Amino acid sequence: QVQLKETGPDLVQLTQTLSITCTVSGFSLTTYNVHWVRQPPGKGLEWMGAMWNGGGTDYNSAFKSRLSISRDTSKSQVFLKMNSLQTDDTAKYFCARLTNYGGYYFDYWGQGVMVTVSS
Amino acid sequence: DTVLTQSPALAVSPGERVSISCRASEGVNSYMHWYQQKPGQQPKLLIYKASNLASGVPARFSGSGSGTDFTLTIDPVEADDTATYFCQQSWNDPYTFGAGTKLELK
Numbered sequence: 001q002v003q004l005k006e007t008g009p010d011l012v013q014l015t016q017t018l019s020i021t022c023t024v025s026g027f028s029l030t031t032y033n034v035h036w037v038r039q040p041p042g043k044g045l046e047w048m049g050a051m052w053n054g055g056g057t058d059y060n061s062a063f064k065s066r067l068s069i070s071r072d073t074s075k076s077q078v079f080l081k082m083n084s085l086q087t088d089d090t091a092k093y094f095c096a097r098l099t100n101y102g103g104y105y106f107d108y109w110g111q112g113v114m115v116t117v118s119s
Numbered sequence: 120d121t122v123l124t125q126s127p128a129l130a131v132s133p134g135e136r137v138s139i140s141c142r143a144s145e146g147v148n149s150y151m152h153w154y155q156q157k158p159g160q161q162p163k164l165l166i167y168k169a170s171n172l173a174s175g176v177p178a179r180f181s182g183s184g185s186g187t188d189f190t191l192t193i194d195p196v197e198a199d200d201t202a203t204y205f206c207q208q209s210w211n212d213p214y215t216f217g218a219g220t221k222l223e224l225k
Contacts, residue, residue, distance in 0.1 A: 035214075045162065045205055045216040060213045094161055103168035104209035105152040109161035 002026035004034070004095050004110035012085050014119045022078040022095030022110060029053065029071055033098040034078045035106065036069065038091040046091075050098065051078050085117045121145050123206050123217035132225045136194035139220045141206035143187045150210035151189045153182055156219070157202045165204075166191060198224055 008020035022034060029051070036048040049059040049069050057069050068081045078095060092114045096106040122144040131137045141151065149169040154162035164173040166182035169189060181192045193200055201224050206217040 037216075044218040045207070047214040047216065058212070062213075096162075098209075102171065103150055103152070104214075105164060105167040105207070106154070106162070107164050107167075107173065109163070111161055 002097065002108045004097060004108060006093060006095055006110045006113040008093070008113045008115060010114065011116050011118055012089075014085065014087065014117060016085055017081060017083040018085055018089070018093075018115060020080045020093055020095075020113055020115075022080070024076045024078070024095075024097070027097065029073045029076060029078065033100070034071075035096050035098050036080050037094045037096055037106070037109075039094070039112070040088070040091040048080070048093075087117050087119060089115070090117045091115060120213060121147060121208055121211045121215050123208060123215055125204075125206060125217040125220045127218070128221045128223065130223045130225050131196050133198055134195045136192065137196050137222065139191040139193075139204050139222070141184075141189045141191070141217050143189070143208060145211065146186050147208040147210035149185045150208055151182075151184065152207045152209065153180075153191045154205045154207065155200075155202045156205060162205060193222075196222075196224065200224070 003025045005023050033052050035050045051069050071078045092112040094112040095110045097108040099107045124142045151169050153166040156162045170182045183190050203219040203221045205219045
């Protein structure tokens, strides 16, 4: 069955770099798109960026040049890397599968990884 | 960015009908989707492209709307529906989410 699982650190120091891996199963990264969404504690969801099935990427301009998304199709993994972390980057980070069969929506989500940025 | 506006909270009794609204600051065609999120869990897709029921979702959930005004309806509401409901658009870049409507049962 379709699964996504995020792995990454619980704690990151201020101004350091965050790296999270999303490992997927039950589908191919060359067929489906994987996006990153984050959610600060008690707040709403924020779309961060995309890894498209063709290998291209898109980013929310809110993250300017801090964010990088890449993948390793042989390992069914998508990577998020974000630098210059601040305290307001404290959030749960989700990877989610985007399907374009009928409308570009997130049909499967990982459980998320909670990341705290510490000063 | 396209701003999606939702009412912050609603309280209803089990068995009643509830409608949760989402208004977009600009047109999104029918590319509006709805998710349910319970505390500590990931969002779960309920409705895609305004009115299509996602696989495995009870028929008590339905969606309507197009352009800028959309509605998620639950009829009848059950105790297990206590959650926060988010709308999300994928017509304009960047994709955006509403702030969520917290549904509580009386």
